[in-house]
Amino acid sequence: MKIDLEKIGSQAKNAAYELSLVSAEDKNKVLLAMADALRSNSSEILAANQRDLSGATGLIKSFVDRLTLDEERIEKIAQGLGQVAQLSDPLGNVTNGWINHAGLQITQKRVPLGVVGIIYEARPNVTVDAAALCFKSGNAVILRGGKEAFNTNLKLVEVLQATLKENGYSENTIQVLTDTSHEVANKFMQLTGYLDVLIPRGGAKLIQTVVQNAKVPVIETGVGNCHIYVDKTADFEMAKKIIVNAKCQRPAVCNAAEKLLIHEDVASEYLPGIVAELKKYNVEIRADQAALDILQGSAIPATEEDWDTEYNDYILGVKVVSSVDEAIKHINQHGTKHSEAIVTNDYKKSQQFLDQIDAAAVYVNASTRFTDGFEYGFGAEIGISTQKLHARGPMGLEALTTTKYVVRGNGQIRE
Template sequence: MTVDLVKMGQAAKKASYELGQLSTDEKNQALLKMAEALQDKAAEIMEANALDLDQAKKADLKASFVDRLVLDEGRIEGMAAGLRQIAGLEDPIGQVDRAWVNYAGLEISQRRVPLGVIGIIYEARPNVTVDATGLCFKAGNAVMLRGGKEALRTNIKLVEILRSVLTKLGINPDAVQILTETSHELANEFMALTGYLDVLIPRGSARLIKAVVANAKVPVIETGAGNCHIYVDATADLEMAAAIVYNAKVQRPSVCNATEKLLVHQDVAAEFLPLLAAKLAQASVELRGDEQACQILGSSCKAATAADWDTEYNDYILAIKVVSSLDQAIDHINAHNTKHSEAIITNDYNNSQAFLDRIDAAAVYVNASTRFTDGGEFGFGAEIGISTQKLHARGPMGLRELTSTKYVIRGTGQVRK
C-alpha cells in the first residue's frame, strides 16, 4: 500500500486544530470559493467522471447504481449550490446550549465545539465528497474520505479542486484528504485509526454499514440503509396515496429514502392496488406481493418471499402486503424496518397519532412521501448522512450533528470543600 494513513491522520489532526481558529466569515468565503471552483472546473470533473462511468458499464453494474455515479453540469451545479447553502447557514461553533451559576458561584456554560477529525466511508455517489467536505469544514472538522472504487477518479479530481481553493486562501489543505486506494486492507486499517479519527460515518448499502460497525475500532455513527414503508390506511384518500407512493418509489429509487414496501388496509386494497399498479406500470416497477395482494393484482404481481420484507432494493421494485389493521401494519414495520423513514396515508387523526407515536424510525410522516428525509429538504443544507441510530444524532445530519460540546467554567478563586 502506498497510502500512509498515520501520516494522513497526523496531518488531519493538525488541520483540525487550525480550522478551529477560523472565523465564520473565513469559512464561508472558502465555501463560496469552492463552489465557484467546481463550476469553473466542471469540464475536468466530467472528464474524470466519464472514465469512472466507462469502467462501471464494463463491469455491467445495474442502471440504478450507475445513476449514482453520474455527474453532469446540473449535478455539479447542485453540489456548488449545496456549498453556497452551507455558507449561508448559521455556524454552530461557539454556540452556548445552556449556561448557569452553581452554588459556589461558578459560571458554567456548555458550548458547541467541532468533533475534530471525521472519517467518511461511502459508495458510488461522488456528491458525498463535496457535501461531506462542506459540512465538516463549516463545523470546524477535518475530513478523511474513503469513497468506492467505482468513483475513484471523480472523487480524486473533486478533492484536488477543493484542496487547491484552501491552499490559495492560506488554509491548511489537509482539512480535506482522500484515500487514493480502495483495497479492503486499507479500509480495515482506516477503521482502526483510533489515534487520529474521532468518529467514522459510513454511507452506502446495508452491507457496507454492517461491515463498518462490525470491524471499526473508531466510534461509528450508523447511517443510510433504508427499508422504508408506506402504510395506506382504510380512511386514506386513494388518489393522494397513489401519487405519494409513486413519488416515493419512482422519483429516485436508488436512494435510501425511497420507499421499498407498501402496506395496504384490507378494506381498500381491492380498489387501491389496481389503481396504483396502473400508475407504477408507467415506470415499469416490478410488484411483489403477499397472497392477498397477488390475488387482487393477478399476473402483474409476483409472489414475495420472506427475504423481500427485509430487502432494500434500491431499484424499481416494490413489495406489497395487505394488512387487517393499523396495529398489524405498525408491528410489521417495526419488525422489518431499518429505522429510517416510514409514512402513513390517512384521514383519521387518531390513527396518524398512533403511527407517529409507535413507529420506531428517525423520520415518521403523515400524508407525505418518504423522499423528503434529506438535509436539504429539512433546511440543513447538504447532509453528511441520515443517522438511523439513537445516540448522538438521529435523522438527517447537518452542521449541529457534526459538533460536540465542552463545558467552560469561570471562577473567582473558588475551591471545593
C-alpha cells in the same frame, strides 16, 4: 498506491486544530471560492468522471446513475456549497448556562468533533457535501470513496485542496485515501488516536462491515427499508400520488419507499389503480398472497427475505394488513428505523402511527422522499442517521459538533 494512514491522521489532526480557530466569515468565503472552482474546473471533473464510467460495465443502472456527473449535477453540487456558506455556524453557540451551588459559572457551548472519517460508495456528490459540512463545522475530514468513483473523487478533492491552499489554509483539512483496497479500509476503521468519528454512507453491507470492524465511534446512516401504510380511511388519489413519488422519483436513494402496506378494507378497491400507475414506471411488484389474489397476474410472490430488503430499484413489496396495529408491528419488525409514512384521514390512527413507529422520521400524508438535509432546511447533509445516540435523522452542521463545558470561578475549591 501505498499510503501512510498514521501520517494522514496526524495531518488531519493538526489541520483540525488550525481550522477550529478560523472565523465563520472566512470559512464562508472559502466555501464560495470552492463553488467557483468546481464550476471553472467542470471539464476536468467530467473527464475524470468519464474514466470512471468507462469502467462501470456490469453495474446496475441505479448504481451507474449515482456515479454519473454532468454539467447540471456539478452546478447543483456547487450551489450546495453556496447554501452551506449561508447556513448559521453552530460553533461557539452557548446551549445552556447556569451558576451552581459553589458560585461557578457553567456554560455549555458547541465545538467541532475534530477529525471525521467518511466511507462511502459511488456518489461523487458525497465527496463535496461531506467536505463542505465538515469544513464549515470546523472539522478536518478524511474521505474514502468507492473504487468505482476513484478518478472523480480524486479530481474533486484536488480542486477543493487547491482552493484551500490559495486561501492560506492547509490542504490536509480535506484528504482522500488514494488506496481503495479493503485492507486499507479496515485499517482506516481502526485509526484510533486520530479519527474522532467514522460515518459510513452506502448500502447495508458497507454499513455493517464498518460497524463490525471499526474501533473508532461510528454513526450508522443510510439503509432505508421504508414503508408506506395506506389506512382504510385514506384518500385514494392522495395515496396513489404519494406512493408513486416515494417509489419512482428516485428509487436508488435511501428515502425511497420499498414496501407498501394496505388495509384489507380498501385493498381490492385501491391496489389495482395504484399498481397500474406504478407499472407506467416498470415497477416490479412482489406481493403477499392476499395482494396476489387481488392483482391477478400483475405481481410475483414475495419471499420472507423481501420484507427485509432495501431494493434501491424499481421494485416494491406489497402486503395486505388487517389494521394499523398490524402495520406498525410489521414496520417495527422489518424496518431500518429510517423513514415511515401513513396515509390516512383518521387523526387518532395518525397519532398512533407517529407515537408507536420507531424511526428517525415518521410522516402523515406525505412522501418519505422528504427525509433529506436540504428539504429539512439543514443544507447539504452528511448522511441520515438511523441510530439513536448523538444524532438521528438528516445530519447537518450541528450534528457534526459536540459540546464543551466552560467553567469560570474565582478561587472555588471543592469541600
